Amino acid sequence: MRLNILFLVLILACISVTAVQAEDITDWITQGQTANLAGNYDQALTYFNNALAMDKNSASALSGKAVALNKLGKYSDALDAATQSLTLRSSDTDALNARAFALYSLGQNAESVAAYDKLFTIQTNRGEAYCIQGSAYMSLNKPDLAVGPFLNCTRMDQLNINSWNNLGLAYLALNKSAEALDAFNHATAISTQSAEVWNNKGLALVGLGRTQDALECFNKALGINPSYADAQKNKDSVYGVLQVYQIKGTITPTPTPFRPSMTVTEVTTPPAIAPTMTGTTPVAATPSTIPVTSTPVPKKTTYSPISPITTLCALIGVSGLVFLAKRYQK
Secondary structure: OHHHHHHHHHHHHHHOOOOOEEOOHHHHHHHHHHHHHHOOHHHHHHHHHHHHHHOOOOHHHHHHHHHHHHHOOOHHHHHHHHHHHHHHOOOOHHHHHHHHHHHHHOOOHHHHHHHHHHHHOOOOOOHHHHHHHHHHHHHOOOHHHHHHHHHHHHHHOOOOHHHHHHHHHHHHHOOOHHHHHHHHHHHHHHOOOOHHHHHHHHHHHHHOOOHHHHHHHHHHHHHHOOOOHHHHHHHHHHHHHHHHHHHHOOOOOOOOOOOOOOOOOOOOOOOOOOOOOOOOOOOOOOOOOOOOOOOOOOOOOEEOOOOHHHHHHHHHHHHHHHHHHHHHHO
């Protein structure tokens, strides 16, 4: 009887051995994309490397890896991964965006601008790409070309205070104080807690001859950040101008020269068709933003092949059944 029970337990154990879920390349890529979306970039990098261990020529794994590397500040490695991905699939928008951002982060601004232009021929709804291309143009001392990308960026994300601030700075560089003031007004309508924006708004008011209003802006900047050196310098310069008016009381005073100090808000994030002519109005992009990663492929479950242990269990089970059958026949 005990022998019978032993055989039955063995058979049941073999039958109950479940198929082991095996990860394939699609699974790893899906998990990597999910980790990227969740901001778990180290984990995402591990998943994409696992996928590449199975297929080193996976364009999706390479582009996802490039995104994760950019987020981790590993721009040279991100550039390599994105370039490899584009060699395999030139229309991969994640790889195009990752490559352009890596070039910008490495200070290769001209190459970054060209890379974003290539992205914009395929995809026109990445607002952050506009912002970064505008910053790249500013670094190249081309504020006239920066205006277009910044405008598109603000149209796609109207609550992005940094984009409004940078748009205002581009206008200031072009001596368009009225347009600059409008941009800074949008920024202060979003938030009144940025000392940099108040300082830059003061500069626009100075350009319009509204020195008293400018002084109030510099005071607000210093109220937020008392150690803000640029705002203090601008305040001192404007105060000197006002003193000249008050002391001389003349209609045509000769104030001391005003030397403004500006603060540029750096873009840290990580598009539509960019303008190619100075002064042209760029085409507005669709006001939406898509994730930095591709649409995850539905995860599928695969099963491992029958192992030698499973085969052995089956043989033992069959032998046991035969033995029991013969015994009961007797």
